[in-house]
Amino acid sequence: MAASCSPLAGALCSQVLASVDALLFDCDGVLWKGESEIPGAAALVNRLQERGKLVFFLTNNSTKSREMYVEKLRRLGFRARCEQVFATAPCAALYLRQEAKLCGSVYLIGGAALRGELQAQGIACSGTGPGPELIPGSGPVQTWAAEPLDPAVAAVLVGFDEHFTYMKLCRASRYLQDPACIFLATNTDTLLPLEGGGIPGTGCLVKAVEAASKRTAYVIGKPNDFMFKCMVKEHGVDPSRTVMVGDRLDTDILMGSNCGLRTILALTGVSTLEEAKAHQESDSPERHKLVPTYYVNSVADLLPGLE
Template identity: 55%
Template sequence: MAVSKCARLSGASIGDLLDSVDSVLFDCDGVIWRGDQAIPGAPEVINSLKKGGKRVFFVTNNSTKTRKMYADKLGKLGFNAREDEVFGTAYCSAVYLKTVCKLDGKVYLIGSNAMRQELETMGIQAVGVGPDHISGVQNDWANVPLDPEVKAVLVGFDEHFSYAKLNRALQYLCNPECQFVGTNTDTRLPLEGDKAVPGTGCLLKAVETAAQRQAQVVGKPSSFMFKCVASQFVLDPNKCLMVGDRLDTDIMLGSSCGLKTLLTLTGVSTIADVEAHQRSGCPIRQEMVPDYYVDSIAEILPALQG
């Protein structure tokens, strides 16, 4: 449809947009739920889309849960969702290491148990999960024991991130043949009440800085997230809609992969952020401008029920 960039989605335009796509990709936190509470109307939107014959996928940068854990959460919140419709960075990182990196060896993992489980499901053994305490002096740190079978370093969200882990990752990455992958570059995780905590991007940047190397990033806005879904379900980008609350991840992914994009204002980004990108004149920032926006995805429910 020929529309101006970032048009308010309402009325007949909702039905026109939905008619133009056969698959809808949703970010999760800030879009269909906040924390452990579903966004009002979100389960009905998802379930109505699926009942109407649309394919629905859940695409998240969060690396702390397995696909099964996400499917269980979706079910508890009232969403009709299958495990194979969930694409989180724990799973997608395992796919990336297996199919793109062709990894033949172990992974030094700065990350969660969920990431370890997804790697093991792909037949990849991970080492390093859990606390790692520093001891000795600097010369000991530079000669810390390493597993010779480790062929890659993978960095995701790790509540046990420490100097010891940063150092061990550096020592592995001193080998130029050791592959280096990160789940995502989100620097802050927004919480209720305008609070926030550091995100995976902070940990990844620390490792990149120490190793003086750039990681291959799997998560949004990397096109690999969409390729991971598209390769398994044969999606046509021209008939897909990406729905998200972050301009620099969700909307940029959709724009770069040729998807239609819809911003919901129930999460991180605001219309003021969009307008700033529009005024910038910067081609990269223009990719963060969505095709459409709504206050909440619940606004599309009447078009689905009518």
């Protein structure tokens, strides 16, 4: 789609909202920051639903289940149901069961919520939790590296794991020596934004496993189009009448471009207008995919378009 990066206000805002049936919202940085709603975000989302619009919540975060997201949304004043939440954890489980036709279990680098979503789809998994540690002087690494692998494992899935260790990296790479072993990642975000700064994100763990195994993971989350494909399949969403609203150019806006959607950049999160303009002025077609169709200071700026 053409790189335009136009401010969305006034009559144009009303026209755009009238022309869409579905709106996809990123969460952190768009609807809330930390534990606080971005002022006016809940009023917008609720009014859109009152007007008959389909609203969906998309997130690359694999550390929370759909139920946990719905609980947070409702606590902050948003009307939300589980079927409106498209997160990498449940979508990874769907991919393994429906697309990959998994026959076997999963070696999981990830947390309890991701494990729960797999188990809810009837998928057995191992690898979560702290795991064994290498104790200095306990014996050569070669001995541990030769430990028998579980023959039932047919896939390796990497999500955010606060207990990530060298041991887990070694185990995952050994499973992936089998070319038939499926290699999946929830997302490749290298930074996990937090109030007061950021810490390394899931993408750092994915890159480590890719380097160790000399393989490339199939990525479920944004900017890939798999979550949107799930949405189309489950809800019949029409891309020509859908808009993606996000705060990150390299995930939210790029996903919208990859799916043929109009996009809105909310300037309440990670990416800036200056970054979007720099991509717009580039001669690179690939960088043009990072340019939003429109931008707003906050999603609350869309409220007048519904009056």
